[in-house]
Amino acid sequence: MDAGYIFSIAVGSAIVAGTWTGISTAYAGPLIVSWVGFAGCTSYFTAGGGKNGFIRSMVSNYAGVLIGCIVIMLGSLISDGPLFSGICTGFFTGVICYLAHCDLTKFVPCTFIGGFSTFASGGNWKMLLICLLFGNLVGVGSDYLGRFIYKSIFEKRNRGSNKKDWIIAKILKD
Template sequence: MNILLSIAITTGLLSGLWGWVAVSLGLLSWAGFLGCTAYFACPQGGVKGFFISGCTMMSGVAWALIIMHGSALAPHLEILSYVMTGVVAFLMCVQAKHLLLSFVPGTFIGACATFAGQGDWKLIVPSLMLGLVFGYAMKNSGLWLAARRARTANVTAVSK
């Protein structure tokens, strides 16, 4: 069984479980899938990729809240919202010089989830972070399954 098929199997099973968990806990399943996506897309894997994905998503949540609350200070100056968005988007990219904030798409995932969730960070944060845990479990259980199948195939081939 190749790696892609193994990851597909574990991702399919755990995606169904995530859907049930999200509904059971009152979380946003779509935001959790964004957390999964962040882990899968992060160039670093393993625990390092988990922490980088988590840190960047949480920074994105914070940046989105800054834009939302900053724009609310002067709602009659619509241009302020656009300027703040531009400045913050610049800062979201510049922060990538720090290792734990180096995954720029993760930052934008966190920000977009916050905008889509209308700034309800108390719901967005656990949804994203538990989704990240599921993404880690999906990919790494798939890698484990592929390695196990490869070991079994090698033992069978050697014993023949």
């Protein structure tokens, strides 16, 4: 990456994330709404960003919410003892890992984010679906604002330069 790119994305993320936090806590109420949005934003970047990352992040997040809701529903129907918890956790962890073989759900961390957000919200899936969507949009906004900042400030400066952004160490190939 050219010099200034990571800085530009960081500035874009700071602006959009700060705006999201201000709006979500002022108008949506509980703090969990804000943090679920950050979970969606994190998923967007984890899935690689852009249009494909947005789609994969959303599908993976929503698959995690569905799995989390199924676990909560099963827990209410079946004795919530340690044996059930272990079997249920093992089975659905396997399901989530298997979903890594599907193109739309191949980002397992995004699916786990949807699942653990479901447990953290007590199964409030309606709020989760909305907040994960907004969070992914925060990711899109951060990404595109960062790219705009990079193009506006750094791109011309980097023409003909070999300076790269924040290289700490190079990993040598065998």
